[in-house]
Amino acid sequence: MRIVKTIFGWFDRRYNLTPLIEKNVTKKRVPKTLGWAACFGGLSLLIFLVQVFTGVLLLMYYKPDPANAWDSVTFIKSNVSMGWLVQRIHTVSANLMIVMVLMHMARIAYYKVYRSPRELHWVSGVVLLMLTLILAFTGYLLPWTQLSYWGAKVGTEIPSAIPVIGEDIVRWVRRGEAISGETLGFFFALHIWIIPATISAFMAMHFAMIRRTGISRPL
Amino acid sequence: MSCDKTCEQHNGRRTFCRACIGAMTAASAAMVAYPVASFVTSQPSRIGEGKPLEIPLDQLVQGQARYEAYRGLQVIILATADGPHVFSASCPHLGCAVNWVSSDAQFHCPCHGAVFGSDGGVVSGPVNEPLKPIPFEVKDGKIIISV
Ligand code: HEM
Numbered sequence: 001m002r003i004v005k006t007i008f009g010w011f012d013r014r015y016n017l018t019p020l021i022e023k024n025v026t027k028k029r030v031p032k033t034l035g036w037a038a039c040f041g042g043l044s045l046l047i048f049l050v051q052v053f054t055g056v057l058l059l060m061y062y063k064p065d066p067a068n069a070w071d072s073v074t075f076i077k078s079n080v081s082m083g084w085l086v087q088r089i090h091t092v093s094a095n096l097m098i099v100m101v102l103m104h105m106a107r108i109a110y111y112k113v114y115r116s117p118r119e120l121h122w123v124s125g126v127v128l129l130m131l132t133l134i135l136a137f138t139g140y141l142l143p144w145t146q147l148s149y150w151g152a153k154v155g156t157e158i159p160s161a162i163p164v165i166g167e168d169i170v171r172w173v174r175r176g177e178a179i180s181g182e183t184l185g186f187f188f189a190l191h192i193w194i195i196p197a198t199i200s201a202f203m204a205m206h207f208a209m210i211r212r213t214g215i216s217r218p219l
Numbered sequence: 220m221s222c223d224k225t226c227e228q229h230n231g232r233r234t235f236c237r238a239c240i241g242a243m244t245a246a247s248a249a250m251v252a253y254p255v256a257s258f259v260t261s262q263p264s265r266i267g268e269g270k271p272l273e274i275p276l277d278q279l280v281q282g283q284a285r286y287e288a289y290r291g292l293q294v295i296i297l298a299t300a301d302g303p304h305v306f307s308a309s310c311p312h313l314g315c316a317v318n319w320v321s322s323d324a325q326f327h328c329p330c331h332g333a334v335f336g337s338d339g340g341v342v343s344g345p346v347n348e349p350l351k352p353i354p355f356e357v358k359d360g361k362i363i364i365s366v
């Protein structure tokens with residue numbers, strides 16, 4: 001404990017951190033009437049961070065091509081020490097993240113927090129929901145199992161309902177006519193980098209807006 | 220400043236709570252640190268190294284395929300008239316395990332219907348690659364796979 005204090009003190013003397021921390025964390029005041037339902041946004045963020053962390057670990061052994069994907073996941077689960085745990089946390093948390101985001105959204109809808117001046121909180125939130133779903137969907141293909149394959153096939157079929165350009169979108173998402181190694185590579189890029197980067201940007205906006213307006217004050 | 224009786228009690232309680240929180244924090248940190256450290260430092264490619272797969276030739280029946288697990292792969296040892304063949308059972312299309320159909324002397328993939336000959340070559344189906352051959356040697360009447 002003392003060593004933590006000493007190190008913190010060193011920085012604090014130079015950068016005067018205490019007032020910052022007090023203002024934003026330890027002495028930050030939130031409305032008394034804010035209930036437990038207000039924790040789901042924070043939990044969504046926490047799970048996202050868990051996903052980033054376990055995802056980076058999985059990347060050390062995962063191989064994104066049709067010949068090796070399934071083998072590499074099996075390898076992680078059965079040969080890498082603690083691999084089963086890391087892999088399982090990543091899968092379970094993917095589902096939990098969706099649940100948390102939906103619970104968070106339900107609270108916002110129930111208390112009608114989306115009204116002025118918080119309309120754009122809601123809009124950025126809907127984008128976050130979409131991105132969360134895409135994150136889960138692209139991740140589902142990566143282990144390259146039968147379920148992944150058919151899940152991706154059915155999922156990528158959805159845009160075909162759009163008139164005129166639907167079929168082109170399907171081909172674009174699949175990187176060709178059918179689910180193939182190209183699809184896997186594309187989904188991999190989306191899953192490990194493009195979507196997480198985009199979601200981080202939207203979260204930053206979401207949080208900045210909440211800081212500006214302050215959290216809503218339920219009755 | 221002097222400390223009266225209640226204040227001392229208060230301090231004792233506070234120290235106790237601090238210690239508990241500290242211990243729980245340390246335990247949680249260890250619960251994260253241990254799996255992460257062991258995951259990151261694991262050298263799994265060494266697992267199973269030096270353990271070749273050995274199959275006595277006299278256990279093979281001509282025209283029959285034998286399926287074995289080898290280092291996370293499923294391998295097929297097929298005894299044919301011109302000697303044994305060893306393949307990876309994973310279909311080069313999308314990786315399903317192919318079945319040996321002895322009445323046709325062909326491998327059939329259950330997923331999208333690829334068919335391979337007894338030499339592993341493509342007969343029909345959505346593939347243009349043969350079954351992956353696995354190198355092996357024959358020594359002392361045994362097939363030895365050690366790649
Ligand atoms: C990745 C997903 C998301 C994360 C990490 C996230 C995070 C957060 C956090 C930490 C807060 C602070 C208050 C609280 O937790 O309730 C918040 C507030 C808010 N969120 Fe989200 N959110 C996400 C998705 C959404 C979605 C899907 C919506 C709705 C469509 C939404 C709409 C809002 C609104 C309107 C507020 C303001 C609440 C208030 O002022 O009381 N968010 N969000």
Ligand code: FES
Nearest residue numbers: 310312313328331
């Ligand atoms: S996986 Fe064998 S034919 Fe598709």
